[in-house]
Amino acid sequence: MELPEELTKVIQLTKEQNTWRRTETINLIASENVMSPLAEAVYMSDFMSRYAEGKPYKRFYQGTKYVDEIESLAIELMNEVTPAKNSDLRPISGTIANAAVFRILANPGDKALIAPVQAGSHVSHTKFGTLGALGIQHIEMPFDKENINVDVDKAIKMIEEVKPKFVVLGGSLYLFPHPTKELAPHVHAVGAKLVYDAAHVYGLIVGKAWSNPLDEGADVMTTSTHKTFPGPQGGSILSNDDELFKEISRTIFPWFVSNHHLHRLPATAVTLIEMKYFGKDYASQITKNAKKLAEALAERGFKVVGEHLGYTKSHQVAVNVRELGGGAKIAKLLEEANIIVNKNLLPCDTPETVSNPSGLRIGVQEMTRYGMREDEMDEIAELMKKVAIDGKDPKEVRKEVIELRKRFLEVKYTFNVDLSSYSSKSIPMII
Incomplete structure (x- = not known):
């Protein structure tokens, strides 16, 4: 039988996506990463078709004996490399992890203090996202414009006055660590809990380029598993507080997750092992590269945020391109050149400019x-200058981008493994 036209289309689009994003583009989206071939091999497994509601060895279905083992192993590895006393990998995203934590720490009508939007708080922390969906009041801590961060002194005063149920640090666009150690004693003094959303920087934490928030006073850390930590898309919750962790963990199923997408587990375990052995070198190089890219962009005339602070200590670089036409225009032009970034609000922007903000977020x-x-x-940086400042045709610059990318097609910071034994004719990966 000849393949249906629509099936041919699906296969073709998948091939085109893989070719474009894996071999022809410079991907600088700060919330993305790539798994190793080994992690992808175990990701494409029978686990993807199965259910395992509940916790390891306490399931509601039969047929989960290997799920129990791989999930337990992944948890042990996550506890080891973070380090943490407890972790739960069932949240299928960082946002779901946040929801499970927030739901336990506060009731509808209660107050939560979050990092100011200008300092990078994620939408799930706000009244427009998960916090609002749970009916919890969102109050922003003051912003320190000079340090592009939470204003510590004013935040301490606000914590003492508001007496929130919990405080959230961490976020989506932030160049420098949030002040966990400075705020934690004051959060605890009013009987509140401190949550650190490490979705973007978990790989930097595991790789010891950033401090572990749990060691600095955070009661709970939530994270994604697919940003600076280069695993499959998913989330997790970590804590050293046994009783609080048990309470949060009991809510994940059935409130926020039924089945937790089991093929994530072996791929996450592989990535945890990779980070155990290569994470320090990887995280160190990420921060070196971010700083170098920021410096190189600034040298070429870009307005890079945070010059007086050394630009960045994370994987991210923020650039103000308002004078060049705005974030939406420049991001689109760069995409035409196969350089993938996202437009982003900067501290100087108002929420109304979200469709065409001043900035670019680069990872x-x-x-x-x-x-x-x-x-x-x-x-x-030179390729970006040609498009955004020099006004060269993006299609011409694209040729140079593809040539650069051709030199970097192999995933590093992983193990050399013969993957032939992992191949499956029943679950092929379309290349």
Whole structure:
């Protein structure tokens, strides 16, 4: 039988996506990464078709004996590399992890203090996202414009006055660590809990480039598993507080997750092992690359945020391109050149400019995993200048981007493994 036209279309689009994003583009989206071939091999497994509601060895279905083992192993690995006393991998995203934590820490009508939007709080922390869906009042802590961060002194005063149920640090666009150690004693003094959303920086924490918030006073850490931590899309909850963790963990199923997408588990376990052995080198190179890219962009005339602070200590670089036409325009032009970034609100923006903000958010973690180092950050900055400042035809610059990318097609910071034994004719990966 000849393949149906619509099936041919699906296969073709998948091939085109894989070719474009894996071999022809410079991906600088700060919330993405790439798994190793080994992690992808175990991701494409029978686990993807199965259910395992509940916790390991306490399931509501039969047929889960290997799920129990792989989930327990992944939890042990996550506890080891973080480190943490407890972790739960059942949240299928960082947002779901936040929801499970917030639901336990406060009731509808209660107050939560969050990092100011200008300091990078994620939408799930706000009245427009998960916090609002749970009916919890969202109050922003003051913003320190000079340090591009939470204003510590004013935040302490607000914590003492408001007496919230919990405080949230961490976020989506933030260049510097949030003040966990400085705020934690004051949060606890009013009987509140401190939550750190490490979705973006978990790989930097595991790789010891950033401090572990749990060691600095955070009661709970939530995270994604697919940003600076280069695993499959998913989330987790970590805590050193046994009783609080048990209470939160009991809510994940059935309130927020039924089946937790089991094929994530072996892929996450593989990535945890990779980070155990290679994470320190990887995280260190990410931060070096981010700083170098920021410096190289600034040298070429871009208005890079945070010059007086050294630009960045994370995987992210923020650039103000308002004078060049705005974030929406420049992001689109760069995409035409196969340089993938996202437009983003900057501290100077108002919420009304969300469709065309001043900024670009740039992340170097995926290109770092493909082996790029400081010299390549300089090349990337030059290519971006040609498009955004020099006004060259993006289609012409695209040729240079593809040539650069051809040199970096192999995932690094992983193990060399013969994957032939992992192949499955019944579950092929379309390349």
